[in-house]
Amino acid sequence: MSTQREMKERNPWHRPVTIIITVIGVIAIVTLVTVLVIQNRTIAQKYKYGIVLDAGSSHTSLYIYQWPAEKDNNTGRVEQKHHCQVAGKGISSYTATPYKAGESLISCLKEAKENIPQKMHPETPLYLGATAGMRLLKLENSSASDEVFKAVEKTLRGFPFSYQGARLLAGQEEGAFGWVTVNYLDDRLTQGLETTGALDLGGASTQISFVSDEYNGSESPDNAVSFRLYGYDYTLYTHSFLCYGKDQALRLALAHQTKSGPTAITDPCFHNGYNETRHYAAVYDSPCVSDQKPQIVSETFIHLGGGNFTQCQEVIKSIFNFTSCRYSRCSFNGIFQPPLQGQFGAFSAYFFVMNFLNLTDTSVPLKTVMQKLSDYCATPWTQIKKEHDIPLKYLAEYCFSGTYILTLMMEGYNFTSETYSSIKYIQKIKNSDAGWTLGYMLNLTNMIPAEAPDSPPLTYTSYVSVVTVMAILLFVIFILILYSLWPKFNTEPKII
Numbered sequence: 049m050s051t052q053r054e055m056k057e058r059n060p061w062h063r064p065v066t067i068i069i070t071v072i073g074v075i076a077i078v079t080l081v082t083v084l085v086i087q088n089r090t091i092a093q094k095y096k097y098g099i100v101l102d103a104g105s106s107h108t109s110l111y112i113y114q115w116p117a118e119k120d121n122n123t124g125r126v127e128q129k130h131h132c133q134v135a136g137k138g139i140s141s142y143t144a145t146p147y148k149a150g151e152s153l154i155s156c157l158k159e160a161k162e163n164i165p166q167k168m169h170p171e172t173p174l175y176l177g178a179t180a181g182m183r184l185l186k187l188e189n190s191s192a193s194d195e196v197f198k199a200v201e202k203t204l205r206g207f208p209f210s211y212q213g214a215r216l217l218a219g220q221e222e223g224a225f226g227w228v229t230v231n232y233l234d235d236r237l238t239q240g241l242e243t244t245g246a247l248d249l250g251g252a253s254t255q256i257s258f259v260s261d262e263y264n265g266s267e268s269p270d271n272a273v274s275f276r277l278y279g280y281d282y283t284l285y286t287h288s289f290l291c292y293g294k295d296q297a298l299r300l301a302l303a304h305q306t307k308s309g310p311t312a313i314t315d316p317c318f319h320n321g322y323n324e325t326r327h328y329a330a331v332y333d334s335p336c337v338s339d340q341k342p343q344i345v346s347e348t349f350i351h352l353g354g355g356n357f358t359q360c361q362e363v364i365k366s367i368f369n370f371t372s373c374r375y376s377r378c379s380f381n382g383i384f385q386p387p388l389q390g391q392f393g394a395f396s397a398y399f400f401v402m403n404f405l406n407l408t409d410t411s412v413p414l415k416t417v418m419q420k421l422s423d424y425c426a427t428p429w430t431q432i433k434k435e436h437d438i439p440l441k442y443l444a445e446y447c448f449s450g451t452y453i454l455t456l457m458m459e460g461y462n463f464t465s466e467t468y469s470s471i472k473y474i475q476k477i478k479n480s481d482a483g484w485t486l487g488y489m490l491n492l493t494n495m496i497p498a499e500a501p502d503s504p505p506l507t508y509t510s511y512v513s514v515v516t517v518m519a520i521l522l523f524v525i526f527i528l529i530l531y532s533l534w535p536k537f538n539t540e541p542k543i544i
């Protein structure tokens with residue numbers, strides 16, 4: 049009994065002082081870890097913002113981006129916070145009343161004010177980039193395009209943000225920034241991974257951008273864009289085909305079918321039973337087709353549907369020119385294109401159309417995809433109208449658009465049934481829309497450094513874990529030391 053009591057007395061864990069030390073130690077560790085976590089989280093919650101307006105040919109979209117304030121010059125942290133679709137058509141449609149182009153943007157800009165903390169408004173950069181609709185308007189009527197830009201500038205300056213300009217993007221910029229967006233969001237740039245190509249299909253133009261080992265910019269230098277990003281060099285091949293967005297491509301196809309000025313056509317790209325009267329003036333009212341306008345015999349023609357995928361493919365092939373190529377290889381219309389390489393992300397109308405048609409799965413063999421599209425095109429217009437509740441103008445065009453997408457990819461860009469699966473139809477990557485706007489803002493705010501930034505050797509989680517483990521270890525060592533010294537303390541009173 050006495051030996052047992054002695055052992056109990058010698059065991060420091062039964063002493064109140066040891067218990068107190070242990071409790072204090074545990075409290076200290078908990079406090080240390082809590083302070084570390086809270087301290088870091090408070091800093092991360094402060095955001096900076098940027099606004100980009102995408103003034104496309106068919107409509108305008110406003111995007112708000114946000115990033116942690118302390119990561120200004122760091123990697124991969126910019127994300128889309130908000131998207132607002134401007135009501136009505138694109139700014140290039142307001143030539144008769146340019147001030148309305150400016151007014152059309154007001155409601156989205158008001159939304160932007162609500163979505164960004166007020167004190168951040170003056171330091172939030174605001175950009176507007178216009179694409180193919182305004183490119184065409186400039187070609188057609190350059191003073192009208194100036195008026196539209198003046199009107200939108202006036203509206204943008206009336207908001208409390210830091211206005212950075214409204215300008216026309218070059219086709220190369222549109223393609224290159226779309227590529228930057230996709231690869232930035234996929235975290236490919238910081239790690240120097242093999243990049244993903246970008247395919248963007250708009251209403252008035254379409255872009256293809258990718259890195260090819262066989263392209264260094266010496267052949268057809270106009271198609272080269274060189275970057276140094278995070279310490280890695282890239283020479284990107286990019287081309288923008290004006291008039292080959294899906295709305296202008298439809299005009300090219302209609303122009304091809306109405307060359308002789310008929311009073312009616314049976315268009316294989318529209319469903320059987322489709323019947324619409326169209327004005328020649330409206331179809332040919334675009335610089336993409338205006339020079340092909342036939343000597344009019346009548347003001348209108350009847351647009352009938354034929355619902356035949358194979359014949360539709362033939363019509364669409366005829367809007368591409370494959371005859372001349374002064375380079376080693378071409379896509380179409382005499383434009384150089386190096387061999388396709390790697391994975392591709394296809395966004396904007398590529399996604400809208402293929403998603404509507406339920407054809408976004410590219411692991412399905414191309415033959416099956418074509419068969420499904422062929423069946424869709426052959427479905428009578430009355431049945432299509434019954435099955436879908438969307439505006440008829442859009443509904444009528446999906447057979448054409450789907451066929452156009454496959455023909456552009458296979459005949460135009462030279463994808464094959466084997467490489468078709470390297471394409472992924474995408475709308476968003478990690479909650480941010482794929483498109484040129486994010487890449488444009490990252491570039492103009494210098495948010496992608498040429499050299500890799502110095503990064504802390506540990507990630508945040510590892511840092512907290514290491515500190516926690518070390519704190520516990522120190523505490524245990526402290527207790528062990530205390531324990532090893534205890535017998536001495538314990539025997540002292542006995543000596544006295």
Ligand SMILES: Nc1ccn([C@@H]2O[C@H](COP(=O)(O)OP(=O)(O)OP(=O)(O)O)[C@@H](O)[C@H]2O)c(=O)n1
Pocket residue numbers: 103104105106107138179180181249250251252253254293294295396397400401442
């Ligand atoms: N949900 C949507 C949104 C758009 N569209 C159509 O897709 C095409 C392209 O849209 P978008 O990529 O927004 O083109 P824009 O940016 O307006 O045109 P561009 O890039 O050529 O200036 C247009 O015909 C548009 O009507 C669609 O079918 N479904």
Ligand SMILES: [Ca+2]
Pocket residue numbers: 104105179249250251396
């Ligand atoms: Ca676009």
